[in-house]
Amino acid sequence: MQIIDGRKLDGIQYLRALAAFMVVVHHTLEMAMGAVSEVAPHWLILVGAAGVDIFFVISGFIMMYTSFKSINSPTPLSFLKHRIIRIYPLYLLCLVVMLTVMAMGFLANHTPDVANIISSIFLFPDQDRIIFVAWTLEYEIYFYLVFSITLLLKKPLASVLATGIILIFAFMLSVSLDGNDMGWFFENPVLFEFVLGMVLAYLYLKCGLNGFHYAIMLAAFAVIIASPFFVVFSSTIGLNGWDRFLWWGLPSFFICGGMLRGVVNARPLHKILMLLGDSSYSLYLTHIFWMAFYGLLFKVTDIGSYNQVPFVIAILFACYITSFFSYQLFEKPVLKRVRKWI
Secondary structure (H helix, E strand, O other): EEEEEEEOHHHHHHHHHHHHHHHHHHHHHHHOOOOOOOEEEEEEEEHHHHHHHHHHHHHHHHHHHHOOOOOOOOOOOHHHHHHHHHHHHHHHHHHHHHHHHHHHHOOOOHHHOOOHHHHHOOOOOOOOOOOHHHHHHHHHHHHHHHHHHHHHHOOOHHHHHHHHHHHHHHHHHHHHHHHHHHHHHHHOOOOHHHHHHHHHHHHHHOOOOOOOHHHHHHHHHHHHHHHHHOOOOOOOOOOOOHHHHHHHHOOOOOOHHHHHHHEEEEHHHHHHHHHHOOOHHHHHHHHHHHHHHHHHHHHHOOOOOOOOOOHHHHHHHHHHHHHHHHHHHHHHHHHHHHHHHH
């Protein structure tokens, strides 16, 4: 298979598809841990959580690239408007559906109060969030706010440096907030993974970087896969603190850089991967309902006594079918319509 022009950034779309796949498999295998027989070793389940770190680097890259690829950078307000339009419609729909499911009593272990609902709507930092994957969106919103301020500087390098300085200052300030939601939020090193993406975009736009060699990208993947054997982890949820940044964040930088070299010129495969990349946000948000359903099955049936491989495959298939319809019937047309209105 030939390689075509990497400056189309289709490789980043491929990577979005992979990152979403990693996260969904991670959550599905975590749910399957409730069974008697083990579906996958804990180290393999853990590694899937690194898909989030790849997403964060991609997000930083895309924000920087789209803002400075032309002579005129967007204003802070126009940037925030476009990013909020991108995130909120599908998120709010999923939030309403989840609240409805909770009101019907299917998730009796979680009864949100008014404050919880308000923080979920505005994506304020909250460790008791209604949609459990929304913790990443909370960081996205925070980073959007910080990055939008730096757009006033009008220069890409100044934007990178200013963003890094603001995040470092907030990180240092978080020491005094330790012990509450805000302290936990600001001191999380995953914030600097966005900056890694910005640095990559700057190198790509201004320094002529045409991507890292594939050998470097494969080595970075190897580091992520090997991380559970070198870092002590107490659960399969994910690595914590600087361990996460060093073992998953930095490798994600080189993985994203590797995907800038080009993409495979195989038409059917290309179209499939592009669709999976386009619908990755839908997959990320809507798969939580199948996780809730899978968990409910463990409570009301005896599926835990059976081999979980067929169930895992079925749940993954359902997640992808749902995400496809979510993207085609809601996310894509709504985005198109809202962008015309605003």
